[in-house]
Amino acid sequence: MRSEFAYASPSSLGEALEILKDFGERTCVIAGGTDLMIAIREGELRAELLVDISRIPELRLIREEGNQICIGPLVTHGELASSGLIKKGASVLGRAANSVGSPQIRNMGTIGGNIINASPAADTIPALVVLEAQVTLKKREGERSLPITDFYLGPYKTIIGAQELLTKITFAKLDDTWKSSFIKLARRKALAISRINIAVLAKMDEMRAKEVRVSIGSSTPTPCRMEKAEAVLRGAVPSAAVIEEASRIVAEEMVARSGVRPSTEYKRPAVQGLVKKALQEAFNIGL
Amino acid sequence: MKNIKISFVINGKKEEREIPPNISLLKLLRDHLGLTGTKNGCEAGECGACTVLLDGRPVYACLVLAPKVDGKEIITIEGIGEEGKLHAVQKAFLAHGAVQCGFCTPGMILAAKALLDERPNPSRKEIEDAISGNLCRCTGYLQIVKAIEASGKGGKGEV
Ligand SMILES: Cc1cc2nc3c(=O)[nH]c(=O)nc-3n(C[C@H](O)[C@H](O)[C@H](O)COP(=O)(O)OP(=O)(O)OC[C@H]3O[C@@H](n4cnc5c(N)ncnc54)[C@H](O)[C@@H]3O)c2cc1C
Ligand code: FES
Numbered sequence A: 001m002r003s004e005f006a007y008a009s010p011s012s013l014g015e016a017l018e019i020l021k022d023f024g025e026r027t028c029v030i031a032g033g034t035d036l037m038i039a040i041r042e043g044e045l046r047a048e049l050l051v052d053i054s055r056i057p058e059l060r061l062i063r064e065e066g067n068q069i070c071i072g073p074l075v076t077h078g079e080l081a082s083s084g085l086i087k088k089g090a091s092v093l094g095r096a097a098n099s100v101g102s103p104q105i106r107n108m109g110t111i112g113g114n115i116i117n118a119s120p121a122a123d124t125i126p127a128l129v130v131l132e133a134q135v136t137l138k139k140r141e142g143e144r145s146l147p148i149t150d151f152y153l154g155p156y157k158t159i160i161g162a163q164e165l166l167t168k169i170t171f172a173k174l175d176d177t178w179k180s181s182f183i184k185l186a187r188r189k190a191l192a193i194s195r196i197n198i199a200v201l202a203k204m205d206e207m208r209a210k211e212v213r214v215s216i217g218s219s220t221p222t223p224c225r226m227e228k229a230e231a232v233l234r235g236a237v238p239s240a241a242v243i244e245e246a247s248r249i250v251a252e253e254m255v256a257r258s259g260v261r262p263s264t265e266y267k268r269p270a271v272q273g274l275v276k277k278a279l280q281e282a283f284n285i286g287l
Numbered sequence B: 001m002k003n004i005k006i007s008f009v010i011n012g013k014k015e016e017r018e019i020p021p022n023i024s025l026l027k028l029l030r031d032h033l034g035l036t037g038t039k040n041g042c043e044a045g046e047c048g049a050c051t052v053l054l055d056g057r058p059v060y061a062c063l064v065l066a067p068k069v070d071g072k073e074i075i076t077i078e079g080i081g082e083e084g085k086l087h088a089v090q091k092a093f094l095a096h097g098a099v100q101c102g103f104c105t106p107g108m109i110l111a112a113k114a115l116l117d118e119r120p121n122p123s124r125k126e127i128e129d130a131i132s133g134n135l136c137r138c139t140g141y142l143q144i145v146k147a148i149e150a151s152g153k154g155g156k157g158e159v
């Protein structure tokens, strides 16, 4: 039995927030629907009122504000992957978005849905973590912004309230002293929800890595940075040996943070190999 | 559950329907409009048999909530040729043996059409990417890729 609900399609943000204010817990927001349609088909969606936010134009934009890039939650993975601004100022996010599902999924699936659905396998999340992105949540009474790493409570759990909408994702634009890579290990390239993905950013100062940021999806209970490994790389001249060492530390850190679960043993060598590849790609060595 | 009224353009024709708000575009097409050329393979976004064009872009009809098409334009396999005349991509599929059981074909052709509308002469890699969300259990893909390649060259299907 499919889920049953009433349907509202507000055309402005104000109207949407009004509806969420009045019906709160009884509502569910739908953006592209690629995650929700399966729940609806299975009869798992329990909301009385489905609020379709896809007709709110102000939530669809990718903008530059000073040195910040500001992304509306309705921007699709396809739009992110083909945006010149993202390619130039945050290519790691463009590549993450381009790895999502298939062209059809990328045409409907949104960055907002990816963030809020909070799947441990979500591809844009590690990219947003290394970009140190802030998310903005808004309800009728006001808004709050917080780092994306403070947004998650666990797999499929976030701190968003029933009356809130995710309205904005922002981060500083990167200049070309930053190198990056995004790699994912999946069963099949298209369609497979990623099992492990990794995003790397490195700010170079001549030969040295001045700052390095690493985040791995599907490996830790909540999205986070791999700080010990980052410390090993910071200030180093990237070499095969340093990369080897950092990869080993990332795998250890992953095990420590996730607690030893049945999948951990399978994941450890996979993580180590993938980190190595991602770092080699970011630093452009040993390929 | 209260029905809602939506209007949309399907294969160039304006339509209006009253529908339950919880159905998919796939169900709207097959059960309410009788357009059964769009296939139901998995209803989970995994096979691509239900691929249609929504405002020119390929999407999985099984993952689109039907009310979302209000005010939009949809193209299905029924809408891409003219009366009695196949579209160039359809001709190329036949000429290259890219159709066996045919179940994946409507979705493949629409994914290919979306690519060719944007890039009339796509590279092999672009073709492979464009159909990466469409499964075919019969052909092994090579004939399909070749057919799309041929429809690209000069846009005439080279038959
Ligand atoms: C076949 C298939 C393959 C997939 N492959 C991948 C993959 O490779 N990588 C990957 O990361 N994901 C993948 N996904 C998952 C999905 O496509 C993405 O998570 C997508 O980004 C979800 O966006 P959406 O707009 O479709 O979300 P929806 O289904 O509309 O919503 C998802 C959740 O977010 C909430 N929500 C959405 N927008 C907002 C907002 N602005 N404010 C508050 N709440 C909001 C909804 O209430 C819902 O709980 C796949 C899904 C399918 C079906
Ligand atoms: S039926 Fe929609 S993707 Fe399989």
Ligand code: FES
Residues within 6 Å of the ligand: B098, B099, B100, B101, B102, B103, B104, B105, B135, B136, B137, B138, B139
């Ligand atoms: S021809 Fe049979 S699935 Fe493609």
